[in-house]
Amino acid sequence: MFLSSLVVSFALLLPTVQARPKSYAVWAADSGIARGQGNGLDANGAALVSYEHGEFQWGLRLLYELTGNKTYFNYIQTGANNIVFPNGTVHGKYNFTAYSLDPIRTGPTFIYLYKKTSQAKYKTAASVFRSQLNSHPRTGEGQFWHKLMYFNQGWLDGIYMGDVFYTAYTATFDANNATAWSDITAQFQLMFDNTLQTSTAPNDTGLLYHGYDFSHTAVWASPDRGHSPEVWDRALGWYMMALVDVAEMAPANSGQLKPTVLRILNDLAPKIRDAADPKTGVWWLVITQPGRAKNYFESSGTVMFVYALLKAVRLRYIADPDGSIVAAAKKAYKYAIANWVVPNNDGTMSWMNTVSVGSLSGDGSFDYYVNQTVDLNDLKGLAAFVLASLEFEKL
Template identity: 80%
Template sequence: MVLVSFVSLLATVLFLPISQARPQSYAVWAADSAIVRGQGNGLDSAGLNPVVSYEHGEFQWALRLLYELTGNQTYFNYIQAGVDNIVFPNGTVHGSYTFTDFSQDPLRTGPSFIYLFQQTHQTKYKTAADTFRSQLNGQPRTAEGQFWHKLRYFNQGWLDGIYMGEVLYATYTNAFDANNVTAWADITSQFKLMFDNTLQNSTAPNNTGLMYHGYDFSHTAVWASPDRGHSPEVWDRALGWYAMALVDVLVLAPPNSGELKPTLLHILNVLAPKIRDAADPTTGVWWLVLTQPGRNLNYFESSGAVMYIYALLKAVRLGYVPDPDGSIVAAMKKAYNYAVNNWVVPNSDGTMSWKNAVSVGSLSTTGDFNYYVSQTVDLNDLKGLAAFVLASLEFEQLE
């Protein structure tokens, strides 16, 4: 009944011109605003050249969920137009994708290829998906089997890469190779190795019980710790990527996926209460560098916050994480209300903007506090705006 009411509500606002009063659904408002600006459409910011971008893949994932919930064909058409900008009719992927970089980032657009093939049966989308999946066959790995984030990051596993690579890996396996127990075991291993090598232990300074941004298995990076080679800080968005990957891959895990589901459920249930407890008690949201709360130059960052809201509300809704006292949902509601009151900016043309999303976070240099707080904060950064659509979809299903 709640879902039916939500769909009915959206039906009353989906066909309003964007210049009219603000839609009652933040998910719709945010998605429509991004579409008006031409974001996430398979082209660069100038709208001229094809670009294979994980941000676009994240936004397309949100549009797919919004389309499935509302039936508004606009969202499906936008996904298809965006993918058609980066996939030739013969299925070759063009734009900025270079196979030999062995970067996991571009792979996040792959689930859109698979979705479009399932919906349209056009072979070009399957061909493009095969190309991305084949990259993983040669992806460099640590001696333990963890995919390197990129070829140029020697022996390094990053939390970001789990969202980029493993969501594609699981989506592809679910769609085309569901009986491949070796693939499911490999996906399980990717999540577990990352968790085991980056989880803060009880003796860590500024212990949050959460996960460092990444690790260097070779211990040669300037930031690598003496014990497991992990990076120095817990960066909010890296953990957000990993949290979203947990819930999104759990949905894809079939009964024959071996230890995948119990492994991911265990990790999710370790992290969920720790994420809840890491929120600032006054505002209810999270610091950019979670291991340095309140430190000068640290700030409340928006993209990581809405990633947590999406992941934890979805986890509770689907029964992955028990919430008997309602404290997780209550904390996510508090955070969401802060988000809409502080990070949503109404514009005079009827669109909305999204603020306080950090532009980038990397382990290519020092990986320390000063690095993270020195990165620019962007308006309408799609990594944050797409996650806000996802968080809004979950929040609005509570109502």
């Protein structure tokens, strides 16, 4: 009896979504908040610096600016306060010397909060991340390693994790630093040059492999440029989102940054459109192996592409004279809401079919990708769905 009462009492303390909102962006965001996702804490309540949280908070920021609902701003700030001490020190398992780009994706949240509140601790926390980039290991060409433990490897994921922050920080605090702008530009260009599929490649898509090893010592490194063997949808999704977000943030004095990312974006966007499954309109987990046994339609990469394509057209970063790019994004989005959104009895929604992880720590093979766990309510996918929904609802 006591246990039952305790459970009921605890349940009453949890936020709930009482009615299904008309906006899928609002519904997804409110559902994530109701589950306590993206709040700077792990499942045990310990502070956690997580790129997934940074991605979700980016969507909440856009929702707050669109709706004026202070719930979203307060949730962002609570999440940041869970991982930043009052003196600006970042905690929650952040380890500077691990030289990982992943945690840095929470940095744009700190910059946003500093602009809104003028609280010095947020600028200090952002500067901690910026200082990591000063000594972060690089390839001989200057590409940031994805992590110290991945010798000489650049991953598409790292562009979203590191360079969205690098751009936001430079634009806000160091806008006249031509060296920084040139460096950010190089990060995008080097990743593109070293991972682009060539026309002689098997299953050619003209898209980007997951990553590359400049030293050519990884077991998966190709003989020519050291690239990995497959095009993984979410890695490409991270890169595409970084292209449109950085293009939007890049100021007029950022040198070749905006022209470079727009040139890359215009190269990749029609190829992504063409790589979608013709029947469903969505994308395979391993894009280079469409229809192969065990391959499947993956949700996070799909909605990342929807977000990037629709935002690129809306801001006129890419031309869409026949409407085919918007049509492709709309078709994919409609498949997503019909197949991956699940209404729950408490008024929340759940999100399906997001692969839990994709890494180049192993052999980078097709079998590796298709054998990773597929999660329910994985925040990487849910946050991307918020972003895609925001763009779709602006059509």
